[in-house]
Amino acid sequence: xxxxxxxxxxxxxxxxxxxxxxxxxxxxxxxxxxxxxxxxxxxxxxxxxxxxxxxxxxxxxxxxxxxxxxxxxxxxxxxxxxxxxxxxxxxxxxxxxxxxxxxxxxxxxxxxxxxxxxxxxxxxxxxxxxxxxxxxxxxxxxxxxxxxxxxxxxxxxxxxxxxxxxxxxxxxxxxxxxxxxxxxxxxxxxxxxxxxxxxxxxxxxxxxxxxxxxxxxxxxxxxxxxxxxxxxxxxxxxxx
Amino acid sequence: xxxxxxxxxxxxxxxxxxxxxxxxxxxxxxxxxxxxxxxxxxxxxxxxxxxxxxxxxxxxxxxxxxxxxxxxxxxxxxxxxxxxxxxxxxxxxxxxxxxxxxxxxxxxxxxxxxxxxxxxxxxxxxxxxxxxxxxxxxxxxxxxxxxxxxxxxxxxxxxxxxxxxxxxxxxxxxxxxxxxxxxxxxxxxxxxxxxxxxxxxxxxxxxxxxxxxxxxxxxxxxxxxxxxxxxxxx
Numbered sequence: 001x002x003x004x005x006x007x008x009x010x011x012x013x014x015x016x017x018x019x020x021x022x023x024x025x026x027x028x029x030x031x032x033x034x035x036x037x038x039x040x041x042x043x044x045x046x047x048x049x050x051x052x053x054x055x056x057x058x059x060x061x062x063x064x065x066x067x068x069x070x071x072x073x074x075x076x077x078x079x080x081x082x083x084x085x086x087x088x089x090x091x092x093x094x095x096x097x098x099x100x101x102x103x104x105x106x107x108x109x110x111x112x113x114x115x116x117x118x119x120x121x122x123x124x125x126x127x128x129x130x131x132x133x134x135x136x137x138x139x140x141x142x143x144x145x146x147x148x149x150x151x152x153x154x155x156x157x158x159x160x161x162x163x164x165x166x167x168x169x170x171x172x173x174x175x176x177x178x179x180x181x182x183x184x185x186x187x188x189x190x191x192x193x194x195x196x197x198x199x200x201x202x203x204x205x206x207x208x209x210x211x212x213x214x215x216x217x218x219x220x221x222x223x224x225x226x227x228x229x230x231x232x233x234x235x236x237x238x239x240x
Numbered sequence: 241x242x243x244x245x246x247x248x249x250x251x252x253x254x255x256x257x258x259x260x261x262x263x264x265x266x267x268x269x270x271x272x273x274x275x276x277x278x279x280x281x282x283x284x285x286x287x288x289x290x291x292x293x294x295x296x297x298x299x300x301x302x303x304x305x306x307x308x309x310x311x312x313x314x315x316x317x318x319x320x321x322x323x324x325x326x327x328x329x330x331x332x333x334x335x336x337x338x339x340x341x342x343x344x345x346x347x348x349x350x351x352x353x354x355x356x357x358x359x360x361x362x363x364x365x366x367x368x369x370x371x372x373x374x375x376x377x378x379x380x381x382x383x384x385x386x387x388x389x390x391x392x393x394x395x396x397x398x399x400x401x402x403x404x405x406x407x408x409x410x411x412x413x414x415x416x417x418x419x420x421x422x423x424x425x426x427x428x429x430x431x432x433x434x435x436x437x438x439x440x441x442x443x444x445x446x447x448x449x450x451x452x453x454x455x456x457x458x459x460x461x462x463x464x465x466x467x468x469x470x471x472x473x474x
Contacts, residue, residue, distance in 0.1 A: 046369075072369070079370075082367060086363055086364055088364060088368075090385045099371050103372035103373055
């Protein structure tokens with residue numbers, strides 16, 4: 001099971017309970033704002049510590065309240081793409097991309113800088129500073145930085161929300177390719193129904209009474225296409 | 241240029257630069273540690289520590305000098321220890337002038353570094369952690385570079401403050417030519433002698449130029465860091 005999460009979290013006065021086990025592919029964490037989606041993501045990344053429960057990804061236990069196990073974020077090999085990209089403002093695009101790559105053990109580096117920058121269409125930006133990038137470019141660099149850190153899974157927190165409609169399509173295609181070509185398990189936070197419908201293999205709906213798991217509908221392609229590895233970027237009615 | 245000042249005046253300028261340079265070098269690690277505690281720490285007594293750090297800023301400098309005498313004088317506990325252990329004398333020595341300047345500059349430096357640390361976006365540190373950087377590497381590669389303009393500004397401000405230090409120095413280290421007579425003390429001394437208005441003016445102009453340069457540098461550094469931060473908003 002890529003994601004096996006069963007945790008209780010306290011954020012301020014809000015109590016969040018999340019329990020889900022989902023298979024490979026992209027899992028959308030869906031729910032209204034304030035439902036605790038980002039908190040669950042932060043708990044999986046190790047940035048916050050749940051009150052109790054257990055988190056396992058791909059069979060590796062990252063947190064176990066009963067065993068007092070709480071792996072530090074840097075030991076979890078997760079690629080986290082934040083809503084606000086969080087590029088390092090004092091480093092150029094190249095150094096941002098290589099930040100995690102340099103820290104990853106050689107065995108875990110399954111992608112090279114050239115490969116990632118071509119995949120994401122950011123090869124021409126390598127010397128630029130983050131402040132000179134557009135929102136879409138920033139988010140693609142942030143995705144590249146996460147991929148280059150050699151992650152075993154990806155966490156994405158509304159990666160499209162700061163982008164205008166035009167840029168969304170491009171980044172969404174990139175996410176689809178990561179899901180299908182790189183076959184990386186993805187936990188994807190969103191409150192946008194259309195995004196979830198298009199991208200998700202599984203949908204975890206967070207509500208006040210816990211989490212509910214339903215299969216995704218994947219509007220952009222059928223299950224057959226999903227299984228076909230290494231296919232070109234699909235041209236779908238949704239793509240610009 | 242050399243002809244503009246007498247050998248004694250050059251001695252005063254060089255001594256002032258030496259005393260101030262040593263003062264901010266003493267202060268840097270201490271100020272950084274205190275700034276970190278005050279910016280990031282959560283502990284009981286934080287308000288009290290903050291107040292104590294700021295004391296030299298508001299106390300009459302002569303009181304600070306007297307307290308330094310009590311602690312670091314030949315019969316003070318710390319002064320005795322330093323003299324016996326390292327042979328480091330402070331009274332009537334330039335080292336004492338440097339200590340007095342360091343204490344007086346400390347609050348300014350802590351403030352500048354603390355502000356720059358508080359401005360560092362903690363979310364960038366979280367991002368570094370998820371990318372595989374442990375706490376120390378995160379500090380070295382993200383926190384410190386982002387706070388660096390503030391640290392530089394603190395050094396410049398502390399230096400300027402040290403150049404101007406008078407009250408604590410004359411109380412603690414006295415006014416000894418070539419040893420503890422820094423710029424302000426030399427100006428004060430010259431003022432006591434009738435007919436030395438020219439000496440006063442020359443030393444005063446040097447003070448003004450040094451302080452002005454420090455303020456311009458510090459302001460430039462602060463502004464540059466502000467620009468960088470504004471540039472990355474989102």
